Amino acid sequence: MSQIINVIEQRREAERDFVNAAFCGIVQRVIEPDAVLAVCPASLLSHDYKAKAVYDAISAIAADHKRPDPVCVWEWIFKHSSDYPPMCAADVADYCTIAIMGSRExxxxxxxxxxxxxxxxxxxxxxxxxxxSDCQRYGNDAAEVAAGAAKLAEQLEDGCTDRADYSLSAIMRRVVVKLESGEAAKPMPTPWSNLNRVLKGGIAPGELAILAARPGVGKTALAGCFGIETARAGHPVMFVSREVKDETVAARIMSREAKIDSRIFREGIQIAPDLMPKIRKAQSLLDSAPIEIIERSIAPMTPREVRRLAKARGQLGLIVIDYLQLMEPDNRSNSREREVAEMSRAFKQLALDCNCPVLLLSQMSRKAEEENREPRLSDLRESGAIEQDADIVIFLHTPRQSLESPSPDVKVKVAKGRSSGAGSCWMRFEKLFSNFYEIPAPLEPTKPQRGKDNGL
Structure with a gap:
């Protein structure tokens, strides 16, 4: 008997913890009500009447295409008070207190x-x-018992199916509700207005953007500029660095902010001690920026580990991964192309799961450099799946002879834009400061026309 009481108490405690976390997460917009209700319908709660009342209210309000909050939940319970034992507003408030488990989806x-x-x-x-009970009361034979068991198994299997509403009608309702409430997903703008025009506003939540370039053209620097300006605007950023140390990324960001030669962080402050006040000022200005630079983790840096790290940080505004070919696959394969393809698809799924843009840096083959031409989609290294999975593909290109310049002009070419279309703009890469800024497109030389004026 005591075992049964213990089981009931454990289920009651589990329901209380769950409803507290779910209500907290819904109010703080960590998770959507439909996502919770799809996993656990209200009909499955039965042990704690207060938790059940709150969860029934959440279910009913969500079914009415409204977002549950403490006030409307209490109003619903008060309106249906005859269906539940006595409750007061304080009881509802107890289920909306800050919960650690409610901070993560x-x-x-x-x-x-x-x-x-x-x-x-x-x-x-x-x-x-x-x-x-029926067997004892009516003396059912074996066939009837077997039929009852089969029916029970069918009912339980049906109870385990996904109950989420995937109909167009339900999806359109969600779109309209978000549009009216101002929650509709807007593209995350880049720091450069001309590039935003090409991308029709920026990179939207759920999109995978590939940034590809040959070594030395500045893809890590451009990703760093994007990351720090996104964080400065108040959107949390996770920057996964597999190419350089976290301190090197931070030094480049400080160099850009202070407008000082980034080589000082390698050669030492003794060569220019008068720059220390500028470095301290840059440190102070960037100190509160919500950006994390992750160079290592407790597990091999695979797409699955990146997803775990991202989910642990709650709602992110941008995820930057530098870069694809240095990541480890979730599952080893004899084919490197297959491994890269699986990682590419995993990062696209990451963008959808986290509902934020993912900027994935990638290497290019040497072909464009050898042929001295602008890059094409076929130049993405090791797998055609990268092109297929990406919503946006951006190339950085500068002529071979310009690479030695301390400030080369770089063409930023959007070769693929699933929603935006293709286009290009120009930037100048200040190597000393790890900075990019926009410049007008250079004038192309005009070709002589055939006619009387040129003697032809």
């Missing part, structure tokens, strides 16, 4: 899965007891 969904599993188990226990 994966934690909320884990609790939802626990309650779902226990709820289905409770239903199975109840129905099995009904079968046993």
């Amino acid at each position: 994966d934690s909320i969904l884990h609790l939802a899965e626990v309650v779902r599993r226990e709820g289905l188990k409770q239903q199975a226990e109840s129905k099995l007891m009904g079968l046993l």
Whole structure:
């Protein structure tokens, strides 16, 4: 008997923890109500009446295409008070207190899965007891018992299916609600207005953007500029660096902010001690920027590990990965092309799962350099799947003879834009400061026309 009481108390506690985390996450916009309800329908809660009342309210309000909040949840419970034991507004407030598990989508969904599993188990226990009771009361034969068990298995299997509403009608309702409330996803603008014009505003949440260039053209520097300006605008950024150390990335960012030669961080401040005040000022200005630079982790840096790191940080504004070919695959293969293809698809899924832009840096083959031409999509190194998975592909290109210049002019070519279309703009790469700024497109030399004026 004590075992049964313990199980009931454990289920009651699990329901309380889950509803607290889910309500908190919904109010803080960590997760959408539909995502929680798809995993754990309200009908599966039955042990804690206060938790059930709050969750029933969340379910009903979400079904009415509104976003649950403490006030409307309490109003719904008050309106349906005859269906529940007595509750007050303070009881609802208890289920909306800050919860650690409510700050992460994966934690909320884990609790939802626990309650779902226990709820289905409770239903199975109840129905099995009904079968046993019928056997004792009516003396059912083996065939009837088998038929009842088969029906029970079918009902339980149906209870485990995905109940989310994928109909066009439901999706359109979500689109309209977000549009009216101002929650509609807007593209994340880059720091450069001309590039934003080409991209029709920037990189949208859920899009995978590939930034590719030959070594020395500045893809890491451009990604750093994008990352720090996004963070400065108040959007959290996660920068995964597999090419250089985290301190090197930070030094380049400080060099850009202070407008000092980045080589000083390698050669030492003793060569120019008067620059220390500028470095301190840059440090102070960047100190509160919500950007994390991750060079290493507790596990090999695979797409799965990047997803874990991203999910642990909650809602991000931008994820930068430098770069694809230095990542380790989730599953080893004899084919390097297959490994790169699987990683490319995983990063596209990461953009969708985290609902934020992912800027994935990539190498290019030497072909464009050898032929002294602008890069093409076919120049993406090691896998055609990169081109297929990407929503946007951006190339950085500068003529071979300009690479030795301390400030080469770089053509930023958007070769693929699934929603924006293609186009290009020009920037100048200040190598000493790891900075890019926009410049007018250079004038192309005019060709002589055939006619009387040129003697032809």
